[in-house]
Every structure is written in C-alpha cells, then in structure tokens.
Amino acid sequence: MSEMDGLTIATELDRDVTKYPAEKRLKMENSSEEDPDMYNADTSSIMCMKSEMSKTLSKRQLKKQKQKEKWLAYRPVKRAKEKLKLRQKKLDARLNNIKLGPSRKELKHSKMLQSNCNVRIAVDLSFDDIMNDKEISKCIKQLLRCYSLNRRAKDPVQFYITNFGGKCKKEMEKHTGYMNWDVNFHSESYRDIFESKDLVYLTSESDNIIYSLEENKVYVIGGLVDHNSYKGICHQIAQEKGISHGKLPIEEFLEMKTRKVLTIDHVFEILLEVTGGKSWKEAFLHVLPPRKGAVERAEVFKEKLSTVSETQVQSNTEPS
Structure with missing residues (x-):
C-alpha cells in the first residue's frame, strides 16, 4: 500500500x-x-x-485512552507477578504438606450429577435493561465466582442460570469455554423451568425467614448489581408474580452496621456452605466481608449489658 x-x-x-x-x-x-x-x-x-x-x-476521552494504553503495557508484568506468586504459594504448600484445594482428578469427579446435594439455586438474569455496562461486567464476575465455588465443593448444589441472554450473555462470551461449565444455562425464565410452588425468591425485604434449605425448593437469587439504586425490586417481583419469598436469617445471628443486601456470590457461597454442613452463623462469619461490620448477637448483647452495668455503677457512685 x-x-x-x-x-x-x-x-x-x-x-x-x-x-x-x-x-x-x-x-x-x-x-x-x-x-x-x-x-x-x-x-x-x-x-x-x-x-x-x-x-x-475530549480531554476525558484522551485521559481514558492514556490509562488504557498504560494498563495494556503493564498487563504482562502483572500476569508475570501473579504467576510467580502462585508458583511460590504452591512451593510453600508442598514443603509444609498443606493442601491448597482439590486436585484436577478430584475436580473431574465433582459434578452436579454425582453430588449428594439436590438443593437447587437459580440466578435470575432478567435485569439487563436497568444495569449499565460496568454493572453487567461485575454481575458476570460474580457468576464466575459462583461457578468456581460450586466446582470446588465436595457436594455441589444444582446450579442454574436463567434468563441467560442479552447483554449478560454477550459479556459472558468474553470467557471462552463457558459453554462447557457444569452449570445449567437457560434462556427461559425460572418460572418456565420450575413449578411456581417450588420457587423461593431471596430478598432482604421479605418477612419470611429461611431457617433450613429444602431439597424440593428452588432458591432464586436476583442477578442484579444495583448499588442500592433499585431497593426492594426483587421483593416487588416476587409479590407481583405470586412467588414465595424469604430472607437469610442474618438478623437472628448477627448485628450489621450496613444494609443486609449481599452480592450474588456472597449469597451463593452462604447457601453452598450451609448445604455443606456449616451452621448459618458459621457461614455468615466466614463469607461476609469485614466492611459489613457483622458482629455476633451474643457479643452485641454482652456489650449492651456491659454499658448498662457501667451506667448503673456511675449512678450509684454519684453523690445524692
């Protein structure tokens, strides 16, 4: 040319x-x-x-372009550091006789069909229209983590991704090989796949507390990254569709400083750990991030009791 x-x-x-x-x-x-x-x-x-x-x-676009170029230049260095860190981690584990996780051979036999757990968990991806591209990307990353957690579980739950299409599917296609995952992908709604009487939509606004997971139920997690923009939408959907709804028993065991709305992968991991034999309290304390400020109810009661006692002592020592 x-x-x-x-x-x-x-x-x-x-x-x-x-x-x-x-x-x-x-x-x-x-x-x-x-x-x-x-x-x-x-x-x-x-x-x-x-x-x-x-x-x-524009100046903003030029700034983004420079940031992207800088990130692309640094990416190989970052990948090399991650590989070196992983290699060192594996070496330390081998020297100290520590098992990092299931082997490839074990993973091959860890399939939903061979699992002793029949609890069904479905993620509802019907929120494409109210999420921007950044939120869609975060939603798919959380689904990746759900798959990874279930893949490594001794007895995986029966995992379904419903309403799989649109922007979420397009974003998922960036991850080559997802079609071979041990996951039930469905373009149809969860209401077309399961019987309505078996559905339980999980929402923190529900008054129904779930104390145990039933194998004849399907627990639906809203696939929404909303950053508090759509408070109560899952509860509203369940009511409009005439579907049973419930919430995890967080308040029964923990006191939280923030809202009790959790990410998709956090809810999934809690359910997975409970099906694996852990108590609700153990699962909450293991999964919930520190930023949630979760404290055991017993400790909260002790703190309140201590505060009341100190107040009484001060009032008794004050001169009349």
Whole structure:
C-alpha cells in the first residue's frame, strides 16, 4: 500500500470519526498498527492519523485512552507477578504438606450429577435493561465466582442460570469455554423451568425467614448489581408474580452496621456452605466481608449489658 493510500484511509477515518465512540476509534487505531497487511502505511502517515483523531477526542476521552494504553503495557508484568506468586504459594504448600484445594482428578469427579446435594439455586438474569455496562461486567464476575465455588465443593448444589441472554450473555462470551461449565444455562425464565410452588425468591425485604434449605425448593437469587439504586425490586417481583419469598436469617445471628443486601456470590457461597454442613452463623462469619461490620448477637448483647452495668455503677457512685 502506498503513502497516498494510507492518507486516503486516514481521511476516511477522520470523516467518519463522529460516528464511532472513543473505544471503537481506539480499536480502529490499534488495528492500523497491529495488522500490517491491512494498514501498511508508513510511520508518518500513522502519526498523522493519530494526530487527526486526537483532535476529535475530549480531554476525558484522551485521559481514558492514556490509562488504557498504560494498563495494556503493564498487563504482562502483572500476569508475570501473579504467576510467580502462585508458583511460590504452591512451593510453600508442598514443603509444609498443606493442601491448597482439590486436585484436577478430584475436580473431574465433582459434578452436579454425582453430588449428594439436590438443593437447587437459580440466578435470575432478567435485569439487563436497568444495569449499565460496568454493572453487567461485575454481575458476570460474580457468576464466575459462583461457578468456581460450586466446582470446588465436595457436594455441589444444582446450579442454574436463567434468563441467560442479552447483554449478560454477550459479556459472558468474553470467557471462552463457558459453554462447557457444569452449570445449567437457560434462556427461559425460572418460572418456565420450575413449578411456581417450588420457587423461593431471596430478598432482604421479605418477612419470611429461611431457617433450613429444602431439597424440593428452588432458591432464586436476583442477578442484579444495583448499588442500592433499585431497593426492594426483587421483593416487588416476587409479590407481583405470586412467588414465595424469604430472607437469610442474618438478623437472628448477627448485628450489621450496613444494609443486609449481599452480592450474588456472597449469597451463593452462604447457601453452598450451609448445604455443606456449616451452621448459618458459621457461614455468615466466614463469607461476609469485614466492611459489613457483622458482629455476633451474643457479643452485641454482652456489650449492651456491659454499658448498662457501667451506667448503673456511675449512678450509684454519684453523690445524692
């Protein structure tokens, strides 16, 4: 390709630049450097293209572009550090005779079909329209963790992902091989897959406390990353659809400083640990992150009792 052809391409890109968002323009820009067969213009032509395109970007877009370039440059270094850290962790475990987790052979036999646990957990991914791209990405990352946790469990639960389509499916497709996961993917709604009488939608707004998990029930987790923007939506859906609903017995065992709304993977992990034989309190204390400020009810009672005693002592020692 001649220099004149390279300049022609640059002119065409500049003419259509308003049609593409910043990310697409950046991708187009990168492709000109990485695909010499398609864009074999000389260095001066490429620099000219970059200069013209940078004029159309806002300061914010330019800042994001620089951050992305910096991240792409650092990514190989980060991956190398992670591999070195993992190698050292495995070496330390081997020297100290510590088992880090199930072996590949054990994982091959850890399938839902062979599991002794028949409790069904379904994630409802029907919230595509009210989540932005960042929230969709976080939602899929939480599902990845749910799969990983279930994969490594001695007796995995029967895991379903329902309403699987739209933006969530598109985001999931970035993870090659997900189709081979030991997960039941369904494009249909959970209401079309299971009988309504078996459904229990989990929501912190419910007045129904779940004290035990029943194998004939399907516990539905709302696949929503809302950052408190849609408070009570899962409870509202359950009421509108005439579905039973319930909440985990957090208040029975713990005092929390924050809202009792948990992430998808936290709810899944708690249910998984309870099906594995742990008590609710043990599961809560193991899974809930420190930022939730969860404290055992007994300790809270002791603190209150101590405060009352100190107040009484002070009142008794004050002169009348």
